[in-house]
Amino acid sequence: EVQLVESGGGLVQPGGSLRLFCAASGFTFSTAAMTWVRQAPGKGLEWVSSINYSGGTTYYADSVKGRFTISRDNSKNTLYLQMNSLRAEDTAVYYCAKDMVLNHYWYYFVDVWGKGTTVTVSS
Amino acid sequence: EIVLTQSPGTLSLSPGERATLSCRASQSVTSFYLAWYQQKPGQAPRLLIYDASTRATGTPDRFSGSGSGTDFTLTVSRLEPEDFAVYYCQQYGSSSRTFGQGTKVEIK
Numbered sequence: 204e205v206q207l208v209e210s211g212g213g214l215v216q217p218g219g220s221l222r223l224f225c226a227a228s229g230f231t232f233s234t235a236a237m238t239w240v241r242q243a244p245g246k247g248l249e250w251v252s253s254i255n256y257s258g259g260t261t262y263y264a265d266s267v268k269g270r271f272t273i274s275r276d277n278s279k280n281t282l283y284l285q286m287n288s289l290r291a292e293d294t295a296v297y298y299c300a301k302d303m304v305l306n307h308y309w310y311y312f313v314d315v316w317g318k319g320t321t322v323t324v325s326s
Numbered sequence: 327e328i329v330l331t332q333s334p335g336t337l338s339l340s341p342g343e344r345a346t347l348s349c350r351a352s353q354s355v356t357s358f359y360l361a362w363y364q365q366k367p368g369q370a371p372r373l374l375i376y377d378a379s380t381r382a383t384g385t386p387d388r389f390s391g392s393g394s395g396t397d398f399t400l401t402v403s404r405l406e407p408e409d410f411a412v413y414y415c416q417q418y419g420s421s422s423r424t425f426g427q428g429t430k431v432e433i434k
Contacts, residue, residue, distance in 0.1 A: 232369065238399055245357075247414060247425055247426070247427045247428045248363075248371065248414055248416075248425040248428075249367075249425065250422075250423045252424065253421065262421040262422070264422070298370055298371075303376065310376070311359075311418035311420070311421055311423045312359075312361040312373070312376055312416060312418040312420060312423065313363075313371075314359075314373050314376075314382065315373075315374060316370035316372070316373075317370065318369075318370055319370055
């Protein structure tokens with residue numbers, strides 16, 4: 204069974220840092236493109252960042268560019284999101300997600316979602 | 327950035343009725359690269375449709391997607407109790423993917 208399990212969320216003060224983790228299982232992680240999507244309380248979905256299978260290509264939403272860093276460790280089947288200079292507007296549930304890859308082509312949509320981890324930025 | 331506008335914001339229907347959800351893009355979406363997701367309260371989203379009209383594995387055939395260019399539609403032919411949820415469209419024509427704001431389908 205394909206599983207994505209996020210951890211690392213919590214309460215942090217504005218300006219602080221947090222590192223999110225996503226443990227993947229049930230599929231070949233080293234060939235998968237991965238994504239973080241967030242959802243603020245009572246709001247819709249917002250794409251945050253994506254990374255290709257090797258970690259050599261990364262993309263970021265303008266709202267987090269320069270503050271967040273996505274990375275992966277294929278030997279540990281783990282995806283990361285390093286979040287620095289956090290703001291109140293970063294408060295959200297952060298979902299780890301696997302993008303669709305077909306015939307080695309990376310489609311920029313999610314076919315598997317984790318359950319999410321909650322990040323609250325508040326003093 | 328392509329902005330997706332979903333309508334209506336809320337759809338109030340009874341089980342057994344047909345639901346028609348709209349997703350309009352601010353500019354043409356590349357190659358039918360439009361997906362639909364379903365999200366129930368307290369749960370992660372779930373992929374329903376991709377490439378505008380291809381059902382994902384496990385998506386019941388009462389769900390269908392259509393459209394091209396800037397206008398896309400998700401149709402649920404006959405609503406089942408488990409279909410009452412929020413639905414999001416998402417375009418993936420570029421690496422800067424964007425989501426619509428969602429349509430809530432609620433029980434009338």
